[in-house]
Structures are given as C-alpha cells and as structure tokens.
Amino acid sequence: MGLQDTIKNRLSNNELIKNSLMKSNLINNPLINKIEWTPLNIITAIILFVGFILTIARFFGGLGTVTNLDDNNPWGLWIGFDLLCGVALAAGGYVTSSACYIFGLKRYHSAVRPAILTAFLGYALVVFALNYDVGRPWRLPYPIFYSPGTSSLLFEVGLCVFLYLNVLFIEFTPAAFEWLGLKKIRNFVVGLTMLLTIFGVVLSTLHQSSLGALFLIAPSKLHPLWYSGYLPVYFFISSMFAGMSMVIFEGSLAHKYLHHKMDETHLSESDGVVLGFSKAASFVMMGYLGIKLIGLSIDNNWHHLFTSWGLWFLFELIGFVALPAFIYAVAAREKNVKLARVASILGVLGIILNRLNISLVAFNWQLPLDQRYFPSWMEIAISVFVVTIGIVAYRLITAYMPILYEHPDYKHGDDSNNKHGHQED
Amino acid sequence: MTITRRKFLGWIGGAAAGSATIAGTLAHGASNKEFKGYPNSFGVLHDITKCIGCRKCEQACNEINTMPAPEKPFDDLSILEKERRTTSTAHTVVNKFISSVPNSSNNVEQNKNINGDASGNSIALYVKKQCNHCLEPACASACFVKAFKKDKTGAVTYDASLCVGCRYCMVACSFNIPTYEYDEPLTPRVMKCTLCLPLIQEGKLPACVQICPREALIFGERTELIKQARMRIQKHPDKYVDHIYGEHEMGGTSWLYLSPVSFSEVGMREDLGTNSAPELTAGALSAVPIVVGLWPVLLTGVYAISKRKEKIAQEELEQALAAARDEAEEITAQKLAELKKKMTKEKETAVKTEVKKVLDEAAKREKAAQEAKADASAEEEK
Numbered sequence: 001m002g003l004q005d006t007i008k009n010r011l012s013n014n015e016l017i018k019n020s021l022m023k024s025n026l027i028n029n030p031l032i033n034k035i036e037w038t039p040l041n042i043i044t045a046i047i048l049f050v051g052f053i054l055t056i057a058r059f060f061g062g063l064g065t066v067t068n069l070d071d072n073n074p075w076g077l078w079i080g081f082d083l084l085c086g087v088a089l090a091a092g093g094y095v096t097s098s099a100c101y102i103f104g105l106k107r108y109h110s111a112v113r114p115a116i117l118t119a120f121l122g123y124a125l126v127v128f129a130l131n132y133d134v135g136r137p138w139r140l141p142y143p144i145f146y147s148p149g150t151s152s153l154l155f156e157v158g159l160c161v162f163l164y165l166n167v168l169f170i171e172f173t174p175a176a177f178e179w180l181g182l183k184k185i186r187n188f189v190v191g192l193t194m195l196l197t198i199f200g201v202v203l204s205t206l207h208q209s210s211l212g213a214l215f216l217i218a219p220s221k222l223h224p225l226w227y228s229g230y231l232p233v234y235f236f237i238s239s240m241f242a243g244m245s246m247v248i249f250e251g252s253l254a255h256k257y258l259h260h261k262m263d264e265t266h267l268s269e270s271d272g273v274v275l276g277f278s279k280a281a282s283f284v285m286m287g288y289l290g291i292k293l294i295g296l297s298i299d300n301n302w303h304h305l306f307t308s309w310g311l312w313f314l315f316e317l318i319g320f321v322a323l324p325a326f327i328y329a330v331a332a333r334e335k336n337v338k339l340a341r342v343a344s345i346l347g348v349l350g351i352i353l354n355r356l357n358i359s360l361v362a363f364n365w366q367l368p369l370d371q372r373y374f375p376s377w378m379e380i381a382i383s384v385f386v387v388t389i390g391i392v393a394y395r396l397i398t399a400y401m402p403i404l405y406e407h408p409d410y411k412h413g414d415d416s417n418n419k420h421g422h423q424e425d
Numbered sequence: 426m427t428i429t430r431r432k433f434l435g436w437i438g439g440a441a442a443g444s445a446t447i448a449g450t451l452a453h454g455a456s457n458k459e460f461k462g463y464p465n466s467f468g469v470l471h472d473i474t475k476c477i478g479c480r481k482c483e484q485a486c487n488e489i490n491t492m493p494a495p496e497k498p499f500d501d502l503s504i505l506e507k508e509r510r511t512t513s514t515a516h517t518v519v520n521k522f523i524s525s526v527p528n529s530s531n532n533v534e535q536n537k538n539i540n541g542d543a544s545g546n547s548i549a550l551y552v553k554k555q556c557n558h559c560l561e562p563a564c565a566s567a568c569f570v571k572a573f574k575k576d577k578t579g580a581v582t583y584d585a586s587l588c589v590g591c592r593y594c595m596v597a598c599s600f601n602i603p604t605y606e607y608d609e610p611l612t613p614r615v616m617k618c619t620l621c622l623p624l625i626q627e628g629k630l631p632a633c634v635q636i637c638p639r640e641a642l643i644f645g646e647r648t649e650l651i652k653q654a655r656m657r658i659q660k661h662p663d664k665y666v667d668h669i670y671g672e673h674e675m676g677g678t679s680w681l682y683l684s685p686v687s688f689s690e691v692g693m694r695e696d697l698g699t700n701s702a703p704e705l706t707a708g709a710l711s712a713v714p715i716v717v718g719l720w721p722v723l724l725t726g727v728y729a730i731s732k733r734k735e736k737i738a739q740e741e742l743e744q745a746l747a748a749a750r751d752e753a754e755e756i757t758a759q760k761l762a763e764l765k766k767k768m769t770k771e772k773e774t775a776v777k778t779e780v781k782k783v784l785d786e787a788a789k790r791e792k793a794a795q796e797a798k799a800d801a802s803a804e805e806e807k
Contacts, residue, residue: 064607071512071604074592102724104731135590135605135613143569147587153706154593155569156713194728202720206713213709217567217597217702220694232709 044388051385054378058132066378073364073373080359081383082129084211085352086122087161088235091243092250093119093168094197094204099280101197110266111273113175113403114254115247120168121390121397127165129386153213160207167200178407179400186410209236215358223362225304225313228295231358237288238351244281245324245347248274252341258398263405271337278340279332281347285325292317309365316357320350461677462560466579467625468647468671468679469634470654471553473691474664475641478505478519478551482633482642486517486555489621489632508692510554513604516618517555517633522691523547550684552691553633553642556581556602556618557671558679563702567597572615579647579679580620588615599675599697620679650681657683676701 058066069076096115100108131137143149143158170189177186212235219227228234251270254262262270296302304310324346331339360373398404484499486492492514497504505521512518525547558581565573565581572587573594590613595603606613621631629635634644643650654669670682674697682693689695 060610062606062608062610062613067607069605069607071510071595072601074595074605098724102728102731104728104735133591135592135609136588136611139570139587139589142587142589147570147572149569149571151566151703151706151710152569152593153709154567154591156710158569198721198724198728201724202717205716205720209712209716210709213706214593214596216705216709217563218599219705220599220697221596229708232712 044392047381047385047388048392050381051388054382054385055132057378058382063133063135066376066382068373068376068379070371070373072367072371075359075363076373077360077375077379077383078129078133080356081352082133082386083126084355084359086126086129087208087211088239088242088351088355089246089348090119090122090126091204091208091239092247093122093171093243094200095240095243096247097171097197098201101193102201105276107269107272108276110269110406111247111251114250114398115243116168116171117175117394117397117403118246118250120165120172121393123161123165123168125386125390126161128389129383132382153210153216156210157207157214160203160210164200164203164207167196167203171196171200175397175401175403178402178410183409204239205236208239209233211235212358215363218363221364221366222358223304223309223365224299224301225296225309226358226362228299230291230295230298233291234288234295237284237291238354241281241284241288241347242351244277244284245344245351248277248281248340248344249348252344254398254404258395258404261398261404265406266404271335274337274340275332275335278328278343281343282325282328282332285321285328285347289317289321289325292321309362312357312361316350316353320346320353324350462647462679463575463577463579465646465648466577466679467620467644468558468579468650468681469620469631470643470645470650470681470683472641472643472657473550473552473682473684475639476519476551476553477639477641478502478521478549479638480505480519481636481638482553483515483517483519485632485636486618487515489624490516490619492516505551511556511602511604511617513606513614513616516616517553519551519553520692522550522552524550524686524690548685550686550691552682552684552693554602554692555633555680556620557600557675558618558620559675559701560677560679561675561701561703563597563599563675564594564603566702566706567593569593576622578620578622578625580622580625581617581679582619582622583615583617585612585614590615597702599694599702647679647681654681654683673699675699676704 054066063069067076067078092115096108096112099105100112127140130140134140143152143155144162148159149155170192174186174189177183177189209232212231212233215222215227215231216229251274255270296305305314324343327339327343327346330336331343364372402410480499480502487495487499495515505519508520509515509518558575558579560575562573562575562581564583565571565575569591570587570589572584574582574584576582590605592603592605592615594615595601595605603615603617605615621629621633624631630644634642643653645653651669651672654672658665658667658669664685665683666685666687668684668688670684670688670693671678671680676699682688684691684693687695
C-alpha cells in the first residue's frame with residue numbers, strides 16, 4: 001500500500017515537471033526546433049531582411065540616404081513614431097504595476113508581467129531606434145555621463161528613459177530568474193517590487209510629460225491648437241490611457257496567438273483586467289478631454305476650430321478620444337470584453353495620431369507645402385522593422401519564460417514571497 | 426509588508442536628495458533671473474535699406490569657412506528670385522523681397538536709383554539671413570550636451586566634439602538657422618554662422634561685415650548699435666519702421682535689423698514674442714522637483730492606505746469568521762443542552778417508570794406475600 005502510493009506520487013511529480021517544461025518550452029520549442037514557414041513568419045523574415053539592408057544603408061550612407069529629413073524638418077517618423085509613440089504605448093508598464101502593487105488591485109496581478117515585458121521591450125526599442133536617428137549614436141551616453149546639458153528638456157527625457165529602462169529591466173528579471181531556476185536572486189528582486197514601482201512612476205511621470213514639454217520651446221512652429229503650456233500634462237495624462245489601451249489591445253492579440261501559454265489564473269483574471277482598465281481608461285480619457293478644453297479656453301483658440309486645422313484637431317479629439325472613451329464606458333457597464341477591445345484599438349490609434357500630429361503634421365504648419373516633410377519608404381520600413389523586432393522578442397520571451405502563466409515553483413508563493421521579502425528590508 | 430518608520434524616512438530622504446540634486450542643476454532654468462546679455466558683447470546691425478543684394482557677403486562667408494563652391498557663382502543674382510534658407514554649406518543667404526507698399530516715396534526713389542529694378546509702386550528689398558546669435562539662445566538651452574555656448578563676445582558657438590546629432594537645436598531655433606550634414610555618415614555636424622569668432626578674437630571684423638560694399642552691415646558693441654539704430658529711426662522716420670528687430674525678439678539677439686517696411690514683409694516673423702527660450706521651458710523644468718518630491722510620498726501613502734485597508738478587511742473577515750464560529754458553537758451547545766435535557770428527562774421518566782414498575786412489582790409482591798401470609802395464618806387458625 002505504502003510503496004504503491006510513493007510510486008504514484010513520483011509518477012505524478014514527473015508528469016508535473018514534464019508539463020512545466022513543456023510550458024516553458026525547454027523540450028518542445030517550435031521556435032528552436034523548426035521554424036514553421038507560415039505566411040506570418042515569412043513576412044517577418046522579409047521585414048527583418050529589408051531592415052538589415054536599410055541599417056547598412058543608414059550607417060554607411062548617412063541619414064540623407066534613407067530619410068526625407070531636411071534642415072526645416074529635423075525630426076521625422078523615427079522621432080514622431082518610434083520615440084513619441086513608442087514611449088507612450090509602453091506606459092502600460094507603470095500603469096499596470098502601480099495599479100497592482102501601489103493601489104492594491106491584486107486582481108490585475110496576472111496582467112503585470114506581460115505589461116512589464118511590453119514596456120521593457122518598448123523602451124529598449126525606443127533606445128535602439130534612437131541609434132538610427134541621431135547622427136552619432138555612439139555618443140548617446142554623453143548627455144548622462146560626459147557633458148550633461150541640464151537646461152534641456154531632452155536631457156530630462158534622456159536621463160529618465162535611461163533610468164527607467166534599467167528599472168524595467170530589473171522588474172522584468174524575476175521572470176528570467178524563474179526560468180533559469182535562480183530562486184535566491186529572484187526572491188531578492190521580487191522584494192524590491194514596491195521600491196521599483198514607485199521609482200518607475202516617478203520616472204514615467206517625468207519623461208512622459210517632458211516628451212510633450214520638448215515642444216514648448218517652439219511655439220512659433222507648432223500649430224496653436226496643439227501648442228499649449230499644458231503639453232507636458234497632456235502627454236502624461238494621455239500616456240495613462242495609452243498604456244491601458246495597449247494592455248487591452250496586446251492582451252487581445254496574445255489571446256489570439258498565445259492562448260495555449262496562459263494558465264488558469266491568467267485566463268480567469270483577463271476579462272476582469274480588460275473591463276477594469278476599460279472603466280479606468282474611460283474616466284482618464286474624459287478627464288483628458290476636460291483639460292484639452294481648458295487649454296483651448298485659456299489660450300482662447302476657439303476660432304481656430306473653424307479652420308481646416310480645427311477640423312483635423314476635432315477629428316483627433318472626437319474620433320480618437322471621445323469616441324473610445326464612450327465605447328469603453330459602455331463596454332465596462334455591459335461587461336462586454338469585445339467592445340472594450342474595439343475601443344482599445346481606437347485608443348492606440350488615437351495616441352499615434354496625437355503624437356504624429358504634434359511632431360510632424362501640425363509641426364511646421366506654416367511652411368509651404370513643398371517644404372513639408374513626408375517620410376520616405378525607407379524610414380517607414382525601419383519603423384516597421386523596429387516594431388517587428390519587438391514582436392519577435394515578445395514571442396520568444398513568452399515562449400520561454402513565465403510571462404503569461406505562473407511558474408509552478410512560485411505559484412501562490414508570489415504573495416508569501418512578497419511578504420517575506422518586504423519584511424526583510 | 427509593513428513600512429517601518431526607518432524605511433519610510435529612508436525613502437523620503439532619497440526622494441529629497443534626488444530632488445535637491447536636480448533642483449540644484451536646473452534651478453537656473455526655473456528661476457526668474459533675467460539675463461540681459463554679456464556687457465560689451467558685440468553684434469551686427471543690418472540696415473535693410475542699404476542692402477543691394479550683391480551676395481558679396483555670401484561669398485566672403487563661403488571663403489572664410491572654406492566651404493565647397495556653390496553650383497552657381499556668387500555673382501549670379503538670378504538665384505535671388507527664390508527665397509532661400511541657410512544650408513550646411515551656406516551659413517548666410519541674401520533674399521529678395523518685393524514690397525508693394527513702400528514706406529515713403531523718398532524710399533522708392535532711393536531704391537530705384539540704387540537697384541534700378543523697382544517697378545511701379547513696388548520696391549525690391551534685400552535681407553541677409555544668418556544666425557542671429559541670441560542673447561539666450563534656444564539652441565544652447567535645448568542642447569542636452571552643452572555643445573552650444575554663448576560666448577562673451579556675443580557669438581553663439583558650437584562644439585562638434587560634444588554633439589550627439591539629436592537635432593533638437595534645429596527644432597528649437599525660431600529663426601530656422603541651424604542646419605545639418607545629413608549626408609555625412611560618421612561625423613555629421615550642425616552647421617551655422619559662428620559670427621567669425623576666430624576673426625573677432627584677432628581683433629578683426631566678421632568676413633561679411635568686412636566685405637559689405639554699402640555699409641549695410643555694421644559691427645560693434647550691441648548697446649552702441651541699438652543707440653545708432655535709434656538715431657537712424659529718429660533722423661529718418663519716413664525711411665524706417667519704428668522697430669529694431671532683434672532688440673527684444675526671443676529675449677534679444679546680437680544681430681539687429683532696420684527695415685523700411687514691416688518685418689513680416691521681408692520674411693522675418695513678428696510673432697515670436699519677447700520671451701527667451703529658457704523662459705518657455707522654465708515652467709516644465711521647475712515641475713521636476715515637485716514630481717520627485719511629491720510622488721514618492723503620495724504613492725507610499727496610497728500604498729500604506731491600500732495595505733491598511735487590506736489588513737482591516739482581513740481582520741474584519743477574521744472577526745466575522747470568529748463571530749460566526751462562536752454563534753455556531755453557541756447554537757450547537759444550546760442544542761446539545763436541550764438534547765441533554767430531553768435525554769435526562771427521558772431517562773428520568775424511564776427511571777421513574779422503571780422504579781414505579783419495580784415498586785409496583787414490589788408492592789404487588791408484598792401484597793401477594795401478605796395475602797399468602799394471611800392465608801397461612803388463616804389456615805393455622807383453622
């Protein structure tokens with residue numbers, strides 16, 4: 001009787017280990033064992049190849065060979081999309097982790113890891129893309145370590161992005177340590193969670209807002225409907241719903257393509273995350289609309305609304321802020337996850353539209369049409385290349401590491417570990 | 426987790442130290458200190474009424490900076506027909522503007538005589554464009570590696586050995602002056618007029634001023650140039666608009682301009698305002714210490730509150746559980762007691778009946794015995 005029990009136990013243990021290994025794909029990894037030539041993977045390969053060729057062109061031919069930038073339009077798609085949109089859409093990291101750890105909304109716990117991973121990849125790619133845009137990328141450490149120009153808002157952006165990238169990296173490492181089986185150091189880092197989260201919110205507040213403040217210096221170039229003393233506030237507030245929309249949007253993609261990676265907890269919590277974030281995003285978007293109106297009133301820019309620029313401004317504000325805010329509200333009330341996902345797409349597009357409007361469309365609005373900027377196909381291709389790297393990295397990391405599920409060794413242990421870690425320090 | 430007092434104070438201390446260092450370095454940007462320019466710094470006064478558009482200054486600039494020769498030679502004036510801006514190989518350009526509303530007939534006469542290309546009621550005006558060498562330069566304020574500096578001579582200098590090539594200076598400049606070597610793969614530089622700083626340091630004039638055949642450019646101390654400009658306006662109120670461009674624009678520039686027509690007619694923006702670039706960004710920079718100082722305190726507070734709420738909820742749950750348990754226990758006890766009572770009662774009655782039975786039996790037996798006794802005695806008597 002006793003012997004039989006032990007054998008049974010052993011067998012089920014083996015099964016468990018096998019299962020967990022399967023999950024972390026140490027045994028059966030489609031990405032390593034054989035690359036399936038699905039249409040999606042073929043497209044990915046083409047994009048990566050083109051990106052590689054254009055990278056060579058960029059660094060051997062200079063910015064002039066691949067971009068449409070000129071003396072009047074020093075910032076193009078790589079700043080407008082890769083930097084501004086990239087940072088805004090990576091805001092899900094600080095939004096989700098502060099909701100869970102600071103505001104104590106534990107039911108979002110399973111959303112934290114994917115959000116941190118997206119944020120980390122987002123920021124890493126922002127810095128990666130900056131290497132293409134600046135003239136001498138090897139000098140990127142200069143502003144922080146060699147000759148800091150502290151009067152510049154770009155310095156604030158640079159310092160905060162640099163620090164926050166490190167914070168996100170540390171916040172991401174527990175997943176890697178769990179995968180590698182480094183229990184001690186994993187528990188130590190988990191113990192730092194609170195400190196890192198607060199530091200992350202401080203840094204995010206600073207650089208999200210100062211990305212908007214970058215344009216404060218050029219009131220003569222940015223259209224008055226977009227230029228405002230509130231630009232930093234607009235950027236910070238909009239980063240919140242950008243982050244939430246991105247968490248929902250990315251979640252819907254993950255459900256479609258990575259459903260098999262998710263565990264019970266993740267699956268059972270995910271609808272709650274979507275609806276909770278819908279509600280929050282709806283509120284924040286309404287607030288954003290409010291301060292936009294205050295901005296309009298303070299600068300008395302109402303008359304601009306009746307120009308073609310005004311139409312474009314209203315298109316952005318009504319179509320991509322008011323409308324998603326409304327859809328989010330309905331989705332949250334009716335507990336309609338699908339509707340929330342529709343709103344999240346609008347929300348993400350809205351942020352992209354807003355950032356591109358400020359950096360490209362409404363910037364230099366007074367220049368004659370033939371002197372305006374439009375990105376070259378190569379600039380667009382590099383941006384697509386950068387996003388593709390992000391998606392590939394996300395797929396790889398979620399295939400190996402416990403991102404969309406809890407590692408069996410640390411299941412339920414997370415909280416007790418947390419408590420333990422905090423009591424220690 | 427529990428926040429100990431020591432830990433909390435530690436966090437606050439860290440935040441305060443952080444804000445102090447940042448505030449310390451950025452305080453200049455956020456202060457209301459006004460910078461009126463270096464005393465005795467130099468500048469150039471460009472009198473637009475005197476410029477004939479000969480492009481000699483462009484040529485001198487090209488030569489002194491050892492730039493590549495342009496496609497069209499400098500004496501080809503047809504190039505003036507299209508408005509140009511500075512480029513990475515031309516630190517200065519002269520543009521031609523046709524002004525339909527001359528300031529006075531006097532002016533038209535003069536221009537006709539000089540240029541010979543004024544037709545009807547319109548006159549041609551020539552304006553030189555180059556770095557204005559702001560007193561508080563937007564480029565220097567925007568540069569995150571301090572590659573731009575305002576020299577005591579008045580020149581805004583650029584140090585290519587620091588430049589990362591972010592081109593924020595070009596975004597920041599209201600006059601659209603800095604240019605970039607986009608075709609340079611390894612060592613691209615921002616290019617702009619240097620005010621011929623090396624020449625000034627040698628006690629010489631900037632190349633463009635030196636060569637100007639009509640004294641349309643005058644070099645001197647900025648304060649002196651402003652006096653000179655005022656005198657000209659006062660002397661010839663019919664010839665100049667009453668405005669010295671650059672005296673206050675963007676906080677003041679080292680280059681100053683006099684014009685016979687409003688400056689917007691000669692391609693110079695009059696809506697730039699008098700705020701210098703640092704003033705535009707001071708507010709945003711001053712928010713840094715507030716965020717660094719307040720956020721950690723607030724967030725720790727929020728965390729503590731949510732943690733405490735959780736704790737209280739837990740306690741309440743435990744209390745409720747305990748209460749429920751107590752109640753259940755009480756009810757069970759009561760039920761038990763009742764049952765016991767019932768049982769005892771039943772037992773009692775059982776005992777009673779049993780006793781009664783026994784007693785009855787005993788009584789019966791006694792009776793029987795007595796009867797038997799009586800029978801026996803009766804028999805004995807018999």
